[in-house]
Amino acid sequence: MKNELINDQFQNIKSSSTLEINEISNNLLKEGKDIFKFGLGQSPFPIPKIIVEELQKNAFQKDYLNVSGLLKLREVVAKYHSNKNKYNYISDNIIIGPGSKELLFQCQMVIKGCLLLPSPSWVSYQPQAHFLKKKIHWIQSDKENNWHITAEKLNQHCLDNTNVNKLLILNSPNNPSGTNISDLENISQICRKFNIIVISDEIYAELNFSGNYNSISHFYPEGTIISSGLSKWCGAGGWRLGTLIFPSELSDVCQKIKALASETYSSVSAPIQFAAIKAYSNDHSDYLRKSRIILKTISLYIFKEFSSIGIECVKPEGGFYMLCDFSKIIKKTNKIYNASSLCGKLLSDVGFAMLPGKNFGLSDESFITRIAYVDFDGQKALSYLDNHKNINSNDFNYLFPKIYQGVKELKNWLKFQNN
Numbered sequence: 452m453k454n455e456l457i458n459d460q461f462q463n464i465k466s467s468s469t470l471e472i473n474e475i476s477n478n479l480l481k482e483g484k485d486i487f488k489f490g491l492g493q494s495p496f497p498i499p500k501i502i503v504e505e506l507q508k509n510a511f512q513k514d515y516l517n518v519s520g521l522l523k524l525r526e527v528v529a530k531y532h533s534n535k536n537k538y539n540y541i542s543d544n545i546i547i548g549p550g551s552k553e554l555l556f557q558c559q560m561v562i563k564g565c566l567l568l569p570s571p572s573w574v575s576y577q578p579q580a581h582f583l584k585k586k587i588h589w590i591q592s593d594k595e596n597n598w599h600i601t602a603e604k605l606n607q608h609c610l611d612n613t614n615v616n617k618l619l620i621l622n623s624p625n626n627p628s629g630t631n632i633s634d635l636e637n638i639s640q641i642c643r644k645f646n647i648i649v650i651s652d653e654i655y656a657e658l659n660f661s662g663n664y665n666s667i668s669h670f671y672p673e674g675t676i677i678s679s680g681l682s683k684w685c686g687a688g689g690w691r692l693g694t695l696i697f698p699s700e701l702s703d704v705c706q707k708i709k710a711l712a713s714e715t716y717s718s719v720s721a722p723i724q725f726a727a728i729k730a731y732s733n734d735h736s737d738y739l740r741k742s743r744i745i746l747k748t749i750s751l752y753i754f755k756e757f758s759s760i761g762i763e764c765v766k767p768e769g770g771f772y773m774l775c776d777f778s779k780i781i782k783k784t785n786k787i788y789n790a791s792s793l794c795g796k797l798l799s800d801v802g803f804a805m806l807p808g809k810n811f812g813l814s815d816e817s818f819i820t821r822i823a824y825v826d827f828d829g830q831k832a833l834s835y836l837d838n839h840k841n842i843n844s845n846d847f848n849y850l851f852p853k854i855y856q857g858v859k860e861l862k863n864w865l866k867f868q869n870n
């Protein structure tokens with residue numbers, strides 16, 4: 452029933468599904484159930500010690516800081532992205548915000564036009580657009596194209612929808628698929644042709660298993676806004692620090708977002724900003740190298756195990772997610788008739804928490820789900836790599852017991868279902 456106190460676009464609002472699955476899993480854990488948390492994608496690794504120490508040293512910092520962020524921090528962020536993204540970014544065109552999620556929302560608020568979203572896409576882009584009454588155009592991708600849109604599809608979409616301003620969000624390595632976009636050069640040409648503003652969500656860029664840094668900004672810097680932050684690569688999701696990096700061609704947009712920030716969140720917590728200077732200016736290559744080895748090893752393990760019983764997956768290339776297509780192996784029943792009911796049943800039967808693809812813009816009937824493979828002790832795995840070059844398959848169960856056991860339980864459950 453319609454609530455007259457509430458604006459139309461918020462009538463059906465629900466909590467973000469990733470945070471919700473985490474709460475459900477935690478409650479079940481508290482009740483004493485054995486839960487395999489493949490729902491929320493939070494970094495399993497501890498924040499590097501020198502960054503934590505810097506936060507401790509700066510706990511006394513009490514002043515409101517500059518709306519767009521501490522100058523020194525914006526300078527190091529500009530330097531970092533100028534190196535990685537190969538364009539001369541300047542501190543004036545950088546905004547530090549309370550997590551990239553909020554910054555992405557502010558971008559959507561300020562930038563005119565409809566939102567082009569690849570299907571599947573991260574859970575929050577679509578609801579944010581909905582709150583702003585922004586029209587969404589989904590562009591379908593598929594397994595065969597690594598779950599990313601192609602230049603041809605984007606071109607066709609633009610030819611069919613002329614006369615509208617367009618904002619496109621790309622995310623690579625990707626949540627939910629874990630794959631990288633390979634067609635960046637061709638996509639950038641279409642973006643230039645149709646004047647599309649691109650938000651390149653690079654929050655997982657440092658967790659690209661190959662160690663390479665791929666970005667559409669390498670081909671289309673003038674039309675690309677980079678969104679990133681501390682949450683994924685250095686394990687600091689709860690610190691809430693995100694970044695937006697604008698090319699000089701889009702500095703007007705940057706200025707408007709700054710003004711909006713000044714009327715909404717004011718500035719990011721001061722001690723966190725001081726600590727973030729360390730995060731951006733020190734070398735963390737050993738920590739990142741180890742993080743990538745660990746995540747890649749787990750992804751390959753799950754990929755192999757799932758593929759062996761007919762769950763179709765595309766091999767992840769970065770981050771900590773994977774899309775799993777159960778359509779070929781699941782027997783439909785009156786209790787399991789789509790991806791959502793499959794997730795519900797797996798959670799109640801074996802405590803395996805994952806999310807239906809519908810939360811990412813896929814059809815529920817597709818029987819595609821997303822897993823996040825982060826239910827392990829990141830510190831233990833990092834320490835193991837102090838003395839080992841790689842992860843021995845014999846040590847997998849010792850290092851990642853919940854992943855090992857969760858996968859095993861899921862496979863047993865499927866066997867039982869299908870008999």
Ligand SMILES: Cc1ncc(COP(=O)(O)O)c(C=O)c1O
Nearest residue numbers: 550551552573626654680682693
């Ligand atoms: C693709 C993607 N973008 C952005 C975010 C938001 O990250 P944060 O707000 O912690 O910076 C997430 C978090 O899960 C994500 O997966």
